[in-house]
Amino acid sequence: MVMMTNGMAVPNGTRATDPPEPDWYVPSVGLWNMRRAQVCVVTLVLAGLTGLSFGIKHGDLAGVISSLVVVALGLAFLWFVFRRYRAWTYQERHEDLVVARGVMVRRLSVVPYGRMQFVELTAGPFERMFKLSTVKLHTAAAASDARIPGLERTEATRLRDRLTELGESRAAGL
Amino acid sequence: MSSEVTSEEGWRRLHPLSPVARIGRLLPVVVVTFVLSPHGRGGGGGAHSSLGLYLTIAIAIAASIFGLVHWLVTRWRFDGDTMRIETGLIRRDSRQLPLARVQAVDMVRPLFARILGLSELRIRLAGSGSTDGKLAYLSEQHALELRDVLLAGHRESDPVVAAVPHRPMATVPTGRLAASILFSGLSAVLIAAVVTLLVWDDLAPKKAAAAAGILLVYLISLASALWRRLSNGYRFEATEVPEGLRISRGLLQTVSETIPLGRIQAVRQIEPLLWRPFGWCRLEVDIAGSGTRNQRGEGSHTSRKSLLPVGSRQDAWHLVHRVLGGPAPTLSRPPHQARYKAPFSYHFLAAGHDTNHGVCVTGRFRKVTAWVPLQKSQSIRRVQGPIQRRLGLASVHIDVAGRRVRGEFRDRSVAEADLLVDQLTELSRAARLRHGDAAAVRFTREAGAAPAGWYADPSGRHQMRYWDEQQWTEHVGDGGATAVDRL
Secondary structure (H helix, E strand, C coil): CCCCCHHHCCCCCCCCCCCCCCCEECCCHHHHHHHHHHHHHHHHHHHHHHHHHHHHHHCHHHHHHHHHHHHHHHHHHHHHHHHHHHHCEEEECCCEEEEEECCCCEEEEEEEHHHEEEEEEECCHHHHHCCEEEEEEEECECCCCEEEEEEEHHHHHHHHHHHHHHHHHCCCCC | CCCCCECCCCCECCCCCHHHHHHHHHHHHHHHHHHHCHHHHCCCCHHHHHHHHHHHHHHHHHHHHHHHHHHHHCEEEEECCEEEEEECCCCCEEEEEEHHHEEEEEEEECHHHHHHCEEEEEEEECCCCCCCEEEEEEEHHHHHHHHHHHCHHHCCCCHHHHCCCCEEEEECCHHHHHHHHHCCHHHHHHHHHHHHHHHHHHHCHHHHHHHHHHHHHHHHHHHHHHHHHHHHHCCCEEEEECCEEEEEECCCCEEEEEECHHHEEEEEEEECHHHHHHCEEEEEEEEECCCCCCCCCCCCCEEEEEEEEEEEHHHHHHHHHHHHCCCCCCCECCCCCHHHHCCCCCCCCEEEECCCEEEEEECCCCEEEEEEEHHHCCEEEEEECHHHHHHCEEEEEEECCECCCEEEEEEEEHHHHHHHHHHHHHHHHHHHHHHCCCCCCCCCHHHCCCCCEEEECCCCCCCEEEECCCCEEEEEEECCEEEECCC
């Protein structure tokens, strides 16, 4: 999925409107695999537990039905998680990074590279299992919300290095 | 600078009377301990009565030793463009304050220090991770000189503008301040509680007394909060100075703050419900400061300063105009369907922008108008909730440093929101480039090296003043008529 953007070296000071804007990118399919695994494991555990407790109390049929209900809920949630995964996109424009996300509440952040304070690259235990990383862009504003989860490591480090480089060349004071 | 000890390496000490002033700050605590102790009340036995006295003496001695040690171990000096402050006996604390990053300098004079002619200097820096500097205490004269040195970078290099006299821009009469505090939510609560207790006292004296006992702590803290508002805003005066805007205020403890105009992140005008009959409002500015705690990049710390505790809309308008410069953008209302999403705040909702600022009005009961200079914007965001999507609405935020303020173009139509994101991004970039290295937006930047002619009077006393390419002249114009008034 990683679409390298080597071809878009844009000289400084180029107006954003002159050359065509680069494409939108999406997180790795690994993010979907990770989320799916998380939801499936939690659903199965919950289904087992409810099935057991209902089964002991009210008989086998109740146990089976209750665990089926939990599985159905899990599947519905999985659908939601899938849509949320699909909603993540980002675009490295010439002057700013654009990140769009969200299904219920749709958010779109435009963060100029010059406003970047630092880039954070994190990988939690689950993300490490799936060889993924999250890149987060910090600005002086707490509300700026530019986070891209589920990037493959090569893409994440590439993005981090590129952002750092752009941030340095375009830094602006507070 | 005579009273401060100077060593050969250029290290300087605080004023020798600083320990005394520090003890003075503890005086209320000592008095309270003394009064609350059994001795102070006059009751109790012999052993108890002397306990309070001993405790008081012990506190006083500990404070004197602490103050003396602090004075002995604290020193400061200039290393080129950096100020260094060293303090701490056991854990040595050495702070480097680069002059280029000074955001604001405050002079604080608590009552006791005022009597001794001393003053505390607080230095705020930009950026996260750095800390603020504090010098307590210096002699008043010395503090004033040091403040000028620290703020030198913010002074307009243009001598014409630097020569703008220290002109008062806004003052708050004590009567109006008192009235504004009286008509606030806090005092409404206090008055309601006291009246209820009094009425109850008539009906059931015993129960009311018990309730009063329980509520006493809350009532006292309410009253002291109101008192703080009064003493903080007392004799409030905003003055235009070459370094920016100087605010002096205070009853017992006086504070003199200097706000470099280029450091202002946002200005908010707040019109509380209870003040509406009088047409009053208050103004707050947010300034980028340093993070006092490690906030892990959750936005750098901003400090909020009062630009006007209470004033007419005219005063506020005048101040905002001076601080941010330029004409106000025209505001537009959100589309009609926003009424369904925000039934209680729709009547206030409005927003607009020009090439320099974004202005957003929000609020249910109190009207809040936020001005955000676009060159300070950190990011632009478009947010659309499920209800908004159904109604074809979206909100656009202009984020500025800190976690408190942002400009919010709430509930605009989707087409407008999309356009706004593009426009604001582009305008912010243009504004950033325009102001790039320039220190700040200045009162009269348009007069910088302008050709001779009539321009807006920098002193504000008249509509126009003649600029002869070198300096402002004494010729002024008001509504077509000319007159002579020395700057």
